[in-house]
Amino acid sequence: MAEQLEFELTHQTLQEVSDAIENGRFVHVRRQLQDMEPEDIAHLLEASPHRSRDVLWQLTDPEDYGEILDELSEDIKDSIVSKMAPEKLAEATEGMDTDDVAYVLRSLPDDVSREVLDQMDSEDRERVEIALSYSEDSAGGLMNTDVIxxxxxxxxxxxxxxxxxxxxxxxxxxxxxxxxxxxxxxxxxxxxxxxxxxxxxxxxxxxxxxxxxxxxxxxxxxxxxxxxxxxxxxxxxxxxxxxxxxxxxxxxxxxxxxxxxxxxxxxMAGLDDDADTFAPVIKSVRRRSIWLGANVLAALAAASVSNMFEGTLAQMASVAVLMTIVPSMGGVAGNQTVALVIRGLALGHIGNTNQRSLLLKEASIGLLNGILWAIIIGGIVVIWKDSLILGMIMSAAMLANLLAAGIAGVTIPIMLKKMNIDPALAGGMALTTVTDMVGLSAFLGLATLMINLNLI
Amino acid sequence: MAEQLEFELTHQTLQEVSDAIENGRFVHVRRQLQDMEPEDIAHLLEASPHRSRDVLWQLTDPEDYGEILDELSEDIKDSIVSKMAPEKLAEATEGMDTDDVAYVLRSLPDDVSREVLDQMDSEDRERVEIALSYSEDSAGGLMNTDVIxxxxxxxxxxxxxxxxxxxxxxxxxxxxxxxxxxxxxxxxxxxxxxxxxxxxxxxxxxxxxxxxxxxxxxxxxxxxxxxxxxxxxxxxxxxxxxxxxxxxxxxxxxxxxxxxxxxxxxxMAGLDDDADTFAPVIKSVRRRSIWLGANVLAALAAASVSNMFEGTLAQMASVAVLMTIVPSMGGVAGNQTVALVIRGLALGHIGNTNQRSLLLKEASIGLLNGILWAIIIGGIVVIWKDSLILGMIMSAAMLANLLAAGIAGVTIPIMLKKMNIDPALAGGMALTTVTDMVGLSAFLGLATLMINLNLI
Missing domain, CATH: 3.10.580.10 (CBS-domain)
Incomplete structure (x- = not known):
């Protein structure tokens, strides 16, 4: 129960500490940090705006440095470690498990890491060097050599x-x-x-x-x-x-x-796994603009589809008003499938044996939901725009796009995985590009056909 | 190493087993299942199309039923348990930890669960009843009463x-x-x-x-x-x-x-946490159509914004061609913020103390990325559509929408959480609705203004 209470108090502590920092009551903060467990100080650092982190770190007992660093997420750990002197780091990592020391040192430039290692006693150094020789994402990188x-x-x-x-x-x-x-x-x-x-x-x-x-x-x-x-x-x-x-x-x-x-x-949102919630603005702008850049291409691809139908749009403004609905529904439906497939791939549930039955299942869902929403939205359009033909165009495009969304939602992540591209990273955007283009082509294409046939 | 190999062989086993089932070689499958650990059989069930699951279950040694059920995800566990006779269930759960028995029984209708409990010996029954009396999502529901x-x-x-x-x-x-x-x-x-x-x-x-x-x-x-x-x-x-x-x-x-x-x-994709990758089609259609229904409202809201500017669209088809770009960029940028905030809320990193600094940070990122992409996309439009004014409209709308996306990306999930609505469930769609409406209003509004001023 004591623990439970402590957990709930984190944000109260955070409030107190940030108030105290603002008012320059550093002795008070230092005392408060001394009463906290290293893992709670790590949590406090994660939840602090990045400006306060340096002050908090200075006020923390260096005895706790090693354990705190081990508990921090990579982004924040790296930014703190990069500012520490090699001898301080060597001191901080004393007595830690070798895998944890390796975690702390991994992001350092080779020469700095060398300097830290040189400060360790030879037995520790050797063990840490072995740990560093394995990839971080392997059993060797996770293991501890301290075994009985x-x-x-x-x-x-x-x-x-x-x-x-x-x-x-x-x-x-x-x-x-x-x-x-x-x-x-x-x-x-x-x-x-x-x-x-x-x-x-x-x-x-x-x-x-x-x-x-x-x-x-x-x-x-x-x-x-x-x-x-x-x-x-x-x-x-x-x-x-x-x-x-x-x-x-x-x-x-x-x-x-x-x-x-x-x-x-x-x-799926184009963020790093360990993206720091309170990272400095410039760092975040740089990382996120890459993702936005990828989306510019996707958005321009969709716009170039509409551009092919400029004549239709010029003739009929209601087509322009309605043209965003079909791509939107396709994107949402397809992303449901993508999320399901990405999780299935990550858990090892999806392989060569069951891909076909998964594709069949998702295509069927797309078809059935396509029929349902084709009827509903088609009906809405008939009433709203008072045009049976526009409603029918909407229905047909909706059906085609939800079916395409189901098929693309299964095939895109699986294909990406086979090409060794992370499906979670690229899957959603690739899917949206497909559903945007299919949705717009179907809707605008049918509208153009109907106009050419003088039906609307 | 033996284990490692076994893990990699799962999909090979799956292939063999599904081939054997298709060819009616049930004795072979039964023998293969006997050699497998219960947790691997559970994995096999998760990775099997739902039609094969019944056959696999019939061929599994009933001795393993309890342990397998405990390892299955909720959806699949529920569908198997609902088909089992109470006395079989009571047998299967014999010797299991009380919390695991409670997990297996939790989804049953009261009278069936009563029947199962009646078949247990009195000590076990009492323990399981205690476990069932706690909420599944509490320490009481997770704990085991078997303590030394x-x-x-x-x-x-x-x-x-x-x-x-x-x-x-x-x-x-x-x-x-x-x-x-x-x-x-x-x-x-x-x-x-x-x-x-x-x-x-x-x-x-x-x-x-x-x-x-x-x-x-x-x-x-x-x-x-x-x-x-x-x-x-x-x-x-x-x-x-x-x-x-x-x-x-x-x-x-x-x-x-x-x-x-x-x-x-x-x-965020509108799926249940434990959605079964290979669920029956009809079940999935029902669940997913609810989510698509929510998106219909969002899509219609966006369309009704365009509808207000029908006059502008009728006058200028290039405006219709370009109008999807700004909402698309806003949605992507905003969803990055939403994902970051949702994770921060889940980890307990975001509270009253740091909300303001988070808002300031995300608004700044939105502003800076807004400036960057306003210039780039504005430039593209000037060249593509050969119109300086259209490029400037695009730039201004982009800047406004990316700023709005940053602000909405922080405030929407936090507000939802305060209203006790799951931010992961509703956050993305609410955000997209905001960025669609802001993006379309800004772009179409400015275009209308320029047309009215006879500047384009």
Missing amino acids: TIRSDVDVDVVLRYLRMKGELPEATDALYVIDSDDKLIGHLSLTSLITAQTDVSITELMDDADEAISVDASATDVASLFERRNWVSAPVVNHENQLVGRITIDDVVDVIREDAEHSMMS | TIRSDVDVDVVLRYLRMKGELPEATDALYVIDSDDKLIGHLSLTSLITAQTDVSITELMDDADEAISVDASATDVASLFERRNWVSAPVVNHENQLVGRITIDDVVDVIREDAEHSMMS
Whole structure:
């Protein structure tokens, strides 16, 4: 309950802290920060306008720097780290897990990162260098090298005495790993088995087989998917010789799960996954204008379709008034399909086997919803514009566009994925371009035909 | 590595299984399903067209039913459960965690759920009834009542002997909870502390204080946020008297984190969070047509704006050709802001303190990007349509609309949230309605003014 309260108080703290900063009551802020957990200070930094962040950082106890940096999202972490002196960074990362140190150092220019590494003691340096050698988005980048290993030929009593002698276990340890003399992983022993076993049982008898190891090259997304499906708390990581090289814990995987899930939404709006809510204006303008630039092409493509029918538009202004409705409905319907397909691709639910049945399903939905809305909107237009022909044109264009939206909504993301283009990033805009062009062509084309036939 | 391989093979399995079903080789499918883990069968069901699901379910070993149901997303779980006989369901849920049984039973009509409960043994029934009494989206709904508790006045040796006698610990047990004679939570003892402690140390000395308890009323989202920030594997749940009532484990929280993160993307497209990728067509048509219905209103609102300027459109077809560009750019720019604000609200980064600075930031971005694209698109129009005045109208309307998009992008989601309307669901469409109407009014209004002034 205490925690619950604390969580709700974040914004009150934020209010107090920002008031105190504004009034220059820095001693007060420093005292308040001292009472907070590093992860809450990280949250406070994320929720602060970027101008206040520097002041907050200065007032934070340097002891907490490492843990705070580890909890920050990439964008904000990078901007803070880039302003820190190498020796301060080396100090801050002391005692942190190697994967977390690697996260903090990853964005630094090589020479600065080198300087930080040189300040570390040799054992830490070596471990961090190994962590940095793996891609950030791989099992190697997620893993921690701090693992407790045991041999299979001892019994429970020996292991318990060994652990008591060690005195402390790495964070989130829920299992010990059993290796042979070549460091090859042969099994794992959960703490719960160890603790409930009789002391004279041998480890060979008690351990589970090592069929749950993750390859060091596995992608972070695959690792997250495995953790999610298997309900793991931690899992061993092995190299190609099946030697144990590290351990991945659920706390790091949770970050991957959230980032992967957020990725789709942010990308669909053309934003970076870790876009900072309170980023400096100039930085945001630069990033977003690229996305707007892509949309200019899409908007001009649609306008060039209308341009082909300029004669029709000149003859009949009601056609111009109505021409935005069909593209709008197609865009909305198609984006529903795109969102569904993007999630299905991300979860691994969509593959070669079921693409055809998905296409059939979405085309059917497009057709049925097309019929429904063709009737309704056609009816509205007949009444509004008092023209049966205009209503029929609207109905036909609507039906064609919703059907096209269903088909394009399935095929575009799948094709993009095959071309190794992120469907979440490009899918929505490509879809809208298609539905705009199909919608406008159908509506304006039919209107032109009817005018040429002297039917309206 | 074995696991890694298995993960990649899912779609191959799917292909094999669906081929086998099509060819009526049911014995083969049954044998294949027997070799699979329940969570992989769940994945297979999610990735199967809904027609194949019934066959797959029939061929699955009923022993695995409970675990599979627990792993399925709500939509698919509901459709399977609704077809099962109460006694089969009672059998399937035997030996499952109470929170998982509650998840399986939650969607059933009261009388069916009653029948299932009546088939359970009385202890299980009571526990499940308690779980069902809490809201699904609360700590009470997430927790498991299967908790190991100890007293503080014993020493490590006694606890170890007690655990060895029990022989097995609940899944994901990483701590034991220390309670007093009134069941009040007074502390917790991590398994790692227990295992590394000397056997004669007393629990009072070894345990940590109980400041990490979650209130049974806490929302699932708040619980997830706490787990994420504190890197917990499990946490105790207490009632208002601070009595221990259960325990939440990370595997259930991971589901909440994914659902919350996916919620925004799915809602922005007007889809349910757990919309089934392969749902029956009719079900999808019904759900999606509601969303299209909302968009009809938005599209008609935009058309009614153009309708006010019918005279202008009749006079000048190039205005009609160009009129879709400004709303399109405004919609894209505004939806970037909306996506950023929705994520910020979901993560708890945006509150009363920082709203103003966020508004200022997004308005500035809108203004700067507005200037940039006003110049570029204005220039394109001057060249394309050979009219300086049309280019200037375009520029002015673009600037106004991108500024409006930035302001509306911040205020709409925040206002919706204050009105207790889900900003992810309604935000994008409300924003697009605003940018469509502002964009069309500005562009067509200025064009009308220029025509009236005889400047074009």
